[in-house]
Amino acid sequence: MATLSKVIGDSALDHQHIIPLDFDSVHELPDSHAWSDHVNDLYSKKYTHLKHVPMNEESCVPIIDLSAPNVVELVGNACETWGMFHVINHGVSSILIDDVVSHARQLFTLPTQQKLKAQRAPGGGTGYGVARISPFFSKLMWHEGFTIMGSTVEHAKELWPHDYEDFCNVMDNYQKTMKSLAHQIMLLILKFLDINKEEEMISKPSIYESEGALQLNSYPCCPDPNRAIGLAPHTDSLLLTILHQSEEKGLQIQQNGVGWVPVPPVSGALVVNIGDLLHILSNGRFPTVYHRAVPSQDRHRISVAYFYGPPVESIIGPLNKLPSPIYRSLTVKEYISLKNKHHEKALSLIKI
Numbered sequence: 511m512a513t514l515s516k517v518i519g520d521s522a523l524d525h526q527h528i529i530p531l532d533f534d535s536v537h538e539l540p541d542s543h544a545w546s547d548h549v550n551d552l553y554s555k556k557y558t559h560l561k562h563v564p565m566n567e568e569s570c571v572p573i574i575d576l577s578a579p580n581v582v583e584l585v586g587n588a589c590e591t592w593g594m595f596h597v598i599n600h601g602v603s604s605i606l607i608d609d610v611v612s613h614a615r616q617l618f619t620l621p622t623q624q625k626l627k628a629q630r631a632p633g634g635g636t637g638y639g640v641a642r643i644s645p646f647f648s649k650l651m652w653h654e655g656f657t658i659m660g661s662t663v664e665h666a667k668e669l670w671p672h673d674y675e676d677f678c679n680v681m682d683n684y685q686k687t688m689k690s691l692a693h694q695i696m697l698l699i700l701k702f703l704d705i706n707k708e709e710e711m712i713s714k715p716s717i718y719e720s721e722g723a724l725q726l727n728s729y730p731c732c733p734d735p736n737r738a739i740g741l742a743p744h745t746d747s748l749l750l751t752i753l754h755q756s757e758e759k760g761l762q763i764q765q766n767g768v769g770w771v772p773v774p775p776v777s778g779a780l781v782v783n784i785g786d787l788l789h790i791l792s793n794g795r796f797p798t799v800y801h802r803a804v805p806s807q808d809r810h811r812i813s814v815a816y817f818y819g820p821p822v823e824s825i826i827g828p829l830n831k832l833p834s835p836i837y838r839s840l841t842v843k844e845y846i847s848l849k850n851k852h853h854e855k856a857l858s859l860i861k862i
């Protein structure tokens with residue numbers, strides 16, 4: 511049976527040959543990573559109204575207390591208006607989060623040759639490498655990543671042959687914790703859409719048997735951050751993403767009529783954003799968030815994203831209750847393949 515790792519790894523575009531830069535060894539932005547013209551091109555053609563906004567502007571993405579009595583409305587309204595929100599009182603221990611970040615930092619500060627021992631294999635979904643969307647852009651990103659789905663023992667052994675257990679235990683624990691939080695948030699969202707668990711279980715049992723992937727992102731200090739991009743604009747493919755960004759700014763979302771708006775970290779909060787599958791499930795009512803990350807000159811930023819989605823063999827489409835579906839139903843596997851091949855055009859390809 512297909513797994514998320516296999517389906518994600520089955521990219522039509524080959525990115526195995528793109529190896530992350532040895533960031534420590536460069537003191538000027540190499541041409542391969544100099545985006546300025548490309549970025550300006552991209553936005554002046556497509557989004558003429560967009561401007562870069564200063565990084566120190568406050569973001570207005572809502573902050574939601576998960577213990578609030580009206581949490582269903584708060585979450586639902588944020589999904590409709592922003593497709594993104596912060597959650598506080600989420601029950602995830604700050605010790606666990608700090609542990610994940612410090613292990614991720616330890617990984618990314620290994621020498622490049624050592625990190626490459628755990629490189630994502632051709633057709634594989636997990637391990638060290640460039641962003642999966644890299645082949646869609648002519649310039650490279652100021653970024654390196656490490657993907658985990660389930661056990662990470664094999665890759666961790668390649669990195670630390672005698673001392674890998676701690677890393678694996680922390681990542682296992684974090685994946686379990688994120689899965690349960692994502693499930694809890696998903697139930698609030700379904701409640702807002704007036705779908706109760708029993709009804710939904712009859713038509714789409716898949717939501718309750720979800721799979722996930724953990725993505726450790728590293729954005730090293732960049733000699734020329736205004737001309738580089740950390741992670742190019744994209745939407746996340748699955749249902750929900752739960753992102754932890756440590757103290758450094760870098761995440762931005764695109765807002766109609768405004769441009770790129772920073773989403774600075776909120777102490778103790780996790781960022782939740784809607785992905786393509788939940789956009790489809792809600793029949794377009796919830797926007798899937800177009801976002802990107804920018805690097806900084808003097809801070810090595812780490813972020814940790816957990817992507818939550820249904821099993822890849824399950825069928826996803828606008829919920830039965832919602833009238834006039836605007837998307838056709840398809841398997842999760844099929845949608846991920848479309849996304850692997852067509853990037854941001856995937857959604858338009860399944861419009862009815």
Ligand SMILES: O=C(O)CCC(=O)C(=O)O
Binds near residue numbers: 741746801803
């Ligand atoms: O690093 C960030 O803030 C964003 C990460 C992200 O968008 C992703 O991993 O998909």
Ligand SMILES: [Fe+2]
Binds near residue numbers: 744746
């Ligand atoms: Fe993302």
